[in-house]
Amino acid sequence: MxxxxxxxxxxxxxxxxxxxxxxxxxxxxxxxxxxxxxxxxxxxxxxxxxxxxxxxxxxxxxxxxxxxxxxxxxxEGSAFLPTDPWLRAQTLQWLFFEQYSHEPYVAVARFIARFLPPEHPRRAELPRLQERGHQALAVMERELATREFMVAAGYSIADIALYAYTHDAPAGGIGLADYPHLRAWLARVEAQPRFVAQGA
Amino acid sequence: MxxxxxxxxxxxxxxxxxxxxxxxxxxxxxxxxxxxxxxxxxxxxxxxxxxxxxxxxxxxxxxxxxxxxxxxxxxEGSAFLPTDPWLRAQTLQWLFFEQYSHEPYVAVARFIARFLPPEHPRRAELPRLQERGHQALAVMERELATREFMVAAGYSIADIALYAYTHDAPAGGIGLADYPHLRAWLARVEAQPRFVAQGA
Missing domain, CATH: 3.40.30.10 (Glutaredoxin)
Structure with missing residues (x-):
């Protein structure tokens, strides 16, 4: 195993x-x-x-x-990773976006706000992290205004990767109020068969 | 085209x-x-x-x-991206490593040192960027002590991606003196057929 x-x-x-x-x-x-x-x-x-x-x-x-x-x-070989070369390329695009333009802000803001003590010096990083995190969410909002999932083929590992920290962005002080399409997408991800919540 | x-x-x-x-x-x-x-x-x-x-x-x-x-x-379809699932996974591993653990330090240090004026406040970021850049190069050095290229199959897009900023790391104050295997790898990349230098 x-x-x-x-x-x-x-x-x-x-x-x-x-x-x-x-x-x-x-x-x-x-x-x-x-x-x-x-x-x-x-x-x-x-x-x-x-x-x-x-x-x-x-x-x-x-x-x-x-x-x-x-x-x-x-x-690989499942419905969660498209085989069509262009759709696969789009999937990878969003996976790299997640690691470069999203996770370093949304995940790090969550880490600092949730796991470090109130007086920790790294809290000074939060405003910049939140600003950049909002930029990443705005990119997602723009995309999700035009389709149901990050890649046109449907629910994929691009959604899984981006869901992982997006759903908990408010824990880092990055609110989701301005992103209605993103919030609808979160609900669509959570409605997928065999979805499990973090920590479940 | x-x-x-x-x-x-x-x-x-x-x-x-x-x-x-x-x-x-x-x-x-x-x-x-x-x-x-x-x-x-x-x-x-x-x-x-x-x-x-x-x-x-x-x-x-x-x-x-x-x-x-x-x-x-x-x-896709060329010798630069292995088709074997495990070798392909290793290739992707190094591509994500490059974007998450290498580029944000090695490339950003180079950008600040080379393109921003001497009195720019972002120069204060350089010591931390250089420290993290060295951590990334140390990971590569350890790998390259055991094989010729980043992935066992041979020269691939993992080498291309990591070469892009590694070869110019000294411009960001990240010297290569402590990385003999990495320096030998740079030379192997530069000896590949149809290699072109940046700006050539």
Whole structure:
């Protein structure tokens, strides 16, 4: 059985829980205490030199890092990753958008606001993170005004990847009031068969 | 003929110039003056709502953003993107690594050091960017101690993506002296058939 090394509070790890539930694929979850340095041990670094979770470990011990690369690998051959070259390219476009223009703001604002103490100096980063997070959500809003899911083919790993932190953006002080199409999309994602909420 | 909207000084745009040269695929280059706001015009935002270059435009007007998604799309069917599912997953892993753990430090340090005036306040970001940039290069060094290219199958778009900013890391104050395997890899990339240097 495949194993996922992950931290339950992480949206990047939740992506895999959501996809695997929807694929109905069994896996073993290995909780990793990131904040206690568990990704910096020699054993973990041998599996992922970049010291991050989530990490997929195959039955034979081979490992794959990067949440969105793992999504692509696990979704191959399913309806969650289009086979048409252009639709597949669009899917990848949104996966890279998520990691470059969305997660570093929406996820980091959530982390600081939710997990760091009130007097922590990193709270000074919040206004800029929130501003950039809103920019990312505005891009999504514009897209979702024209179609039901991020890629025209329908619900895909692009939606899974972007749902993971978007649904919890308010925890980082990034409210969703100005994004009606995005909120309708969140509800459509949550209505998908075998959807599981984070922490469920 | 396909068109690339790009800025010559950008490593993300150079990735496409390098791949297209090696694919021997003709294209039209449309220089975009990012710093003058050319990616914020209504015309450009209609093509890419995220307002970034590079942007691929097909003959029929369809557009694709995100440098590494464009690399995947253009490399499909060539030796630069493995077809084996695991090797393809590894390729994607390094493409996401590049955009999340490498480019935001190595490329941004280069941008600040090379393009902003000496008294610019963003220069205060350089020490942290350089530290994180070195962390990314150390991950690459560890990998490249064990094989010739980032993915075991041989030279691929993972090398192209990581070469784009790594070769110019010293411009951002991130020296390569401590990375002998990485420097040997740079030379191997530069020795590939139809290699073109940035700005050539």
């Amino acid at each position: 495949i194993r996922i090394h992950g931290m339950s509070a992480s949206g990047n790890c939740y992506k895999l829980q959501l996809l695997l539930a929807q694929l109905q694929r069994p896996y073993r979850w290995i909780e990793v205490d990131l904040l206690a340095g568990a990704t910096r041990t020699p054993e973990f670094l041998a599996r992922n030199p970049n010291g991050k979770v989530p990490l997929l470990e195959l039955e034979d011990g081979r490992c794959l890092a990067e949440s969105n690369a793992i999504l692509c690998y696990l979704a | 396909i068109r690339i909207h790009g800025m010559s000084a950008s490593g993300n745009c150079y990735k496409l110039q390098l791949l297209l040269a090696q694919l021997q695929r003709p294209y039209r280059w449309i220089e975009v003056d990012l710093l003058a706001g050319a990616t914020r015009t209504p015309e450009f935002l209609a093509r890419n709502p995220n307002g970034k270059v590079p942007l691929l435009e097909l003959e029929d007007g369809r557009c694709l953003a995100e440098s590494n998604a464009i690399l995947c799309y253009l490399a």
